[in-house]
Amino acid sequence: MKSLKRIAKHPTISLLNPCTTLKEVKQIHAQLVVKGSLKHPHLHGQFVATIAINNPTNLNYANNVFNHHHHHPTLFTLNSMIRAYSKSLTPFKSFHFYTQILNSNTLSPDNYTFTFLVRTCALLHVHMTGLCVHGAVIKRGFEHDPHVQSGLVFMYAELRCLSSCHGVFEGVVEADLVTQTAMLHACAKCGDVEFARKMFDEMPHRDHVAWNAMITGYTQCGRWREALDMFHLMQGEGVKLNEVSMVLVLSVCTHVGSLDNGRWVHAYVERYKVRMSVALGTTLVDMYAKCGDINRSMDVFWGMKERNVYTWSSAIGGLAMNGFGEESLDLFNNMKQEGVQPNEVTFISVLKGCSVVGLVEEGQKHFDSMRTVYGIDPKLEHYGLMVDMYGRAGHLEEALNFINSMPMKPHVGAWSALLHACRVHKNKELGELALKKIVELEDKNDGAYVLLSNIYADYKNWESVSSLRQTMKAKGVKKLPGCSVIEVDGEVHEFIVGDKSHPRYGEIELKLEEISRCLRLAGYVANTNTVLFDIEEEEKEDALSKHSEKVAIVFGLISLKGIPIRVVMNLRICWDCHNVAKMISKIYNRKIIVRDRNRFHHFQDGECSCKDYW
DNA sequence: TTAGGGTTAG
Numbered sequence: 001m002k003s004l005k006r007i008a009k010h011p012t013i014s015l016l017n018p019c020t021t022l023k024e025v026k027q028i029h030a031q032l033v034v035k036g037s038l039k040h041p042h043l044h045g046q047f048v049a050t051i052a053i054n055n056p057t058n059l060n061y062a063n064n065v066f067n068h069h070h071h072h073p074t075l076f077t078l079n080s081m082i083r084a085y086s087k088s089l090t091p092f093k094s095f096h097f098y099t100q101i102l103n104s105n106t107l108s109p110d111n112y113t114f115t116f117l118v119r120t121c122a123l124l125h126v127h128m129t130g131l132c133v134h135g136a137v138i139k140r141g142f143e144h145d146p147h148v149q150s151g152l153v154f155m156y157a158e159l160r161c162l163s164s165c166h167g168v169f170e171g172v173v174e175a176d177l178v179t180q181t182a183m184l185h186a187c188a189k190c191g192d193v194e195f196a197r198k199m200f201d202e203m204p205h206r207d208h209v210a211w212n213a214m215i216t217g218y219t220q221c222g223r224w225r226e227a228l229d230m231f232h233l234m235q236g237e238g239v240k241l242n243e244v245s246m247v248l249v250l251s252v253c254t255h256v257g258s259l260d261n262g263r264w265v266h267a268y269v270e271r272y273k274v275r276m277s278v279a280l281g282t283t284l285v286d287m288y289a290k291c292g293d294i295n296r297s298m299d300v301f302w303g304m305k306e307r308n309v310y311t312w313s314s315a316i317g318g319l320a321m322n323g324f325g326e327e328s329l330d331l332f333n334n335m336k337q338e339g340v341q342p343n344e345v346t347f348i349s350v351l352k353g354c355s356v357v358g359l360v361e362e363g364q365k366h367f368d369s370m371r372t373v374y375g376i377d378p379k380l381e382h383y384g385l386m387v388d389m390y391g392r393a394g395h396l397e398e399a400l401n402f403i404n405s406m407p408m409k410p411h412v413g414a415w416s417a418l419l420h421a422c423r424v425h426k427n428k429e430l431g432e433l434a435l436k437k438i439v440e441l442e443d444k445n446d447g448a449y450v451l452l453s454n455i456y457a458d459y460k461n462w463e464s465v466s467s468l469r470q471t472m473k474a475k476g477v478k479k480l481p482g483c484s485v486i487e488v489d490g491e492v493h494e495f496i497v498g499d500k501s502h503p504r505y506g507e508i509e510l511k512l513e514e515i516s517r518c519l520r521l522a523g524y525v526a527n528t529n530t531v532l533f534d535i536e537e538e539e540k541e542d543a544l545s546k547h548s549e550k551v552a553i554v555f556g557l558i559s560l561k562g563i564p565i566r567v568v569m570n571l572r573i574c575w576d577c578h579n580v581a582k583m584i585s586k587i588y589n590r591k592i593i594v595r596d597r598n599r600f601h602h603f604q605d606g607e608c609s610c611k612d613y614w
Numbered sequence: 615t616t617a618g619g620g621t622t623a624g
Contacts, residue, residue: 010615042615046615049615080615082616083616083617111617112616115616116616116617119617150617151618154618177618178617179618181618181619185618207618209618212619212620215620216620242619244620245619245620247621248620277621278621279621280620280621282621282622283621283622284621285622286622308621308622309622310622312622313622313623314621314622315622316622317622318622344623345622345624346623347623348622348624352623379623379624413624
């Protein structure tokens with residue numbers, strides 16, 4: 001009869017946790033050696049597995065401990081090493097331990113071995129090897145194990161082989177909940193979220209993991225509304241909400257800019273003591289930063305017990321996005337001091353930080369360090385940010401030279417950054433060149449035409465504006481309609497340019513008229529140049545006053561009392577709306593925070609945090 | 615003592 005007594009973790013080994021430093025690991029190791037505990041295969045395995053799984057940076061040390069044993073490693077130890085490496089930066093090393101199992105006279109791989117090994121294949125995107133491992137699974141009779149099945153489905157989903165996922169799934173007469181969940185997740189990941197939902201609806205039993213997988217499906221294709229609806233349904237059905245559910249719903253709040261809902265989730269996490277994992281903390285940092293509450297974001301950041309590269313990158317990027325360039329670079333220094341290795345995403349945040357405050361030399365230094373210090377090859381995004389940085393600082397020739405020296409073909413992003421700089425620094429010739437390049441790459445890029453037309457309008461070159469408009473018409477280029485979102489009492493209100501269907505539109509119009517009178521008295525003249533492109537002459541000023549961001553701000557003005565007006569929009573804020581927002585912030589003494597496609601604008605006392613460069 | 619769902623950019 002099996003012993004009912006569960007074997008507890010060795011008290012010394014249980015001192016290890018994800019925050020344990022290498023120095024502390026070594027101290028614990030010394031104690032275990034002195035006590036002779038590591039001579040026991042069971043405890044040796046427990047120690048190796050705990051170090052390896054807890055913290056990937058200690059994986060080498062775990063490997064050293066693994067190699068120093070007085071006996072043959074157990075299957076548990078080998079499986080744990082496969083598991084740890086499958087999640088590491090060098091997943092292929094998992095196979096080293098798999099080979100040891102195969103070469104052993106006494107061991108053979110089990111269901112755990114394959115569950116971890118197929119994940120390695122998934123992360124490595126190795127199709128042939130994956131097929132071989134699948135073969136071994138069948139040969140050894142583990143194809144009916146729900147966890148192995150779910151791993152296989154995960155692997156084929158990563159390899160974007162939905163038909164193979166179906167193959168695994170259909171081979172199962174009565175699929176386990178675990179496999180069903182993997183399958184619906186795979187469908188969503190491969191772009192068939194409808195089928196995933198159908199599977200979800202047909203599942204006889206659904207646990208919290210299945211619900212989370214379905215919500216993930218919606219978030220991955222940007223169907224935020226449905227993701228949020230799913231979350232509410234989940235809550236209504238009394239399904240357990242864990243930290244993964246919280247991460248998911250927070251990421252929805254982040255994307256739609258819903259600070260109220262995000263705050264509600266944070267309060268829920270604290271009230272119900274939901275486990276504060278690194279991912280959950282990071283999502284909170286990101287949510288507050290992207291919803292414009294950078295102080296709260298940094299409070300959460302500094303309050304976290306453990307931070308990983310995601311956490312640091314989010315905070316650095318959050319500061320940069322909110323216009324705090326110097327602070328973001330200070331934080332990057334802290335990150336390095338703490339020994340956290342930056343990755344390519346971190347450098348996107350760092351370069352943004354340099355760009356928003358015009359620190360060109362520092363930006364160049366960081367860009368160069370990517371390759372020389374960290375061995376990271378800059379990607380297109382990094383080159384685009386460098387062009388943006390030179391452009392903002394007014395170094396247009398340098399920006400152009402930088403584009404021309406790129407080791408890969410410059411992308412639309414690089415040329416668009418240059419075009420934007422041309423608009424700000426009023427360089428017509430270079431702007432024309434940038435548009436030409438953009439159109440060569442993407443002939444229906446509406447943003448580029450609009451920017452160039454604005455440059456012509458600045459020069460009052462109406463002939464060119466009109467000719468550009470003809471070209472656009474002929475090519476069928478359509479302007480993406482502006483859309484702004486504002487949250488009032490937890491409810492999200494959406495305004496699309498030209499749409500008057502909001503129930504309080506009448507009040508908004510009245511307020512707009514009042515504001516126009518105030519602004520005229522304050523000496524404000526609408527900058528109608530920018531809209532020449534969109535509409536007929538006589539409608540100019542009217543249309544300008546109906547831009548979605550302005551309507552949303554005015555709605556905020558009439559419906560929110562004493563709190564900042566926060567607006568999230570899908571395009572870059574237009575020059576006129578930017579000016580009006582500055583004036584409203586002064587005349588009505590209101591703080592206005594606008595998140596546009598690129599960055600935040602904090603308006604206060606007639607000034608904007610972007611210092612009129614965006 | 616090991617297993618399915620989650621976080622940064624674009």
